[in-house]
Amino acid sequence: MLVVGELINSSRKAIARAVAERDKEYIQDLARKQVEAGAHIIDVNCGTSIGEEDKVMTWLVNIVQEVVDVPLCIDSPSAEALAAGLAAHKGQAMINSITAEKQRWEEVLPLVQKYKAKVIALCMDDGGMPESVDDRLRVAGRLVPGLVEAGIPEEDIYLDPLIKPLGVNSQYGVEALESVAALKEKYPKVHTICGLSNVSYGLPERRLLNRAFMVMCLTRGMDAFILDPLDMPLMGLLKAATALAGQDEYCLEYIAAARAGKIKA
Template identity: 90%
Template sequence: MLVVGELINSSRKAIAQAIANRDKDYIQELARKQAEAGADIIDVNCGTSIGEEEKVMTWLVNIVQEVVDVPLCIDSPSAEALAAGLAAHKGQALVNSITAEKQRWEEVLPLVQKYKAKVIALCMDDGGMPDSVEDRLRVAGKLVPGLVEAGIPEDDIYLDPLIKPLGVNSQYGVEALESVAALRQKYPGVHTICGLSNVSYGLPERRLLNRAFMVMCLTKGMDSFILDPLDMPLMGLLRAATALYGQDEYCLEYISAARAGKIKA
């Protein structure tokens, strides 16, 4: 199970302000807290830093890696910012993200190859967002073979089915779950991942939906999540569900987290 901590993202007002003020202490403390809470990878996104994203990405990667030993997820719609972050990163990073869109593919694939990075592959092509399970499988049929042919190991590929907000269409949750199951069946050697909070966008008490959806995704084979690791009930459910699903031998991770006070009933 892979947990990507989502909190260092400039779409959040506090982070945007911290970046603008170059508040190193605030960002480093948030990185530390996420790692201590169980994040295996920490996402860094500065997409709102218009005109200086490359410079800010380099700064973020450097200051976060000063205080945590976990790898980073270099997250940007800009290939130039991805390149800057990857150049500054020590060890193997996770790139967020590549798609089957021609321009994005041609910009990002060489970076993944050059830096031998892991990569999140969104099930999206030049036709736009996927409309069905079949649509996701069709796009994955371009992404996975293309990445493997380019020398990317299957174990370094994380397929994202693209979760849509449940508040827009009551069937989007079912569609997402069926997509995860279908992707896992067709590509058992590839990981699946999602931005967990996307499902609850626009709805009240979002954390309840996020927690329930995470457990449901686990039962369909999803093995990686981009989430808020400081949500203790969420992390507790993740540890418990992972153990119940037979993915935690002798419940060692669950027991360790409980003894460390990281999860509570």
């Protein structure tokens, strides 16, 4: 189970302020805390740095990699910012993200190939957001073969079915769960991933919904999440659900996390 720590994102006010003030210590401390809490990859996003995103991305990658030895997920809608972050990164990075949209595909695929990065592939094309399970399968039917043909190993591909807010349509949760199951059945060697908090947007007590949705996704085959690793109940549920799903041999990871005080009832 792969955990991508989501907290270094300038859409969050505290991060936007830290980036603007070049508060290196604050960002580094947050990176350390996420890894200590169980994140395997740290997402870095500075999309609000209009006009200087490539420079800020380079700075972020450098300062975060000074203090943690896990890979980073270079996260931006800008191909220039992705390129800057990847150039500064040590080792295999993750890219967030590529889509089947013509322009995005042409901009990002060469970066995936050049840096041999893991890549999050959103199930979206020039027709916009997917409206059904079939939509996602149709787009994945272009993304996966296209990436494989370009030399990207299946195990480095992370399909994101695009989770939509439950508050907009009460069936979006079911639609997402069915999409995960269908994608895993069709592409068993490819990973699935999602931004967990998207499902709860606009609703009260969001963390409760995120936690429940995570467990439900895991039972359908989701094997990676972009989430807040400092949410201890969330991480505890992830460890417990992974063990119950038969993905933690002899419950060793669950036991180790409990003994280390990283999870609690």
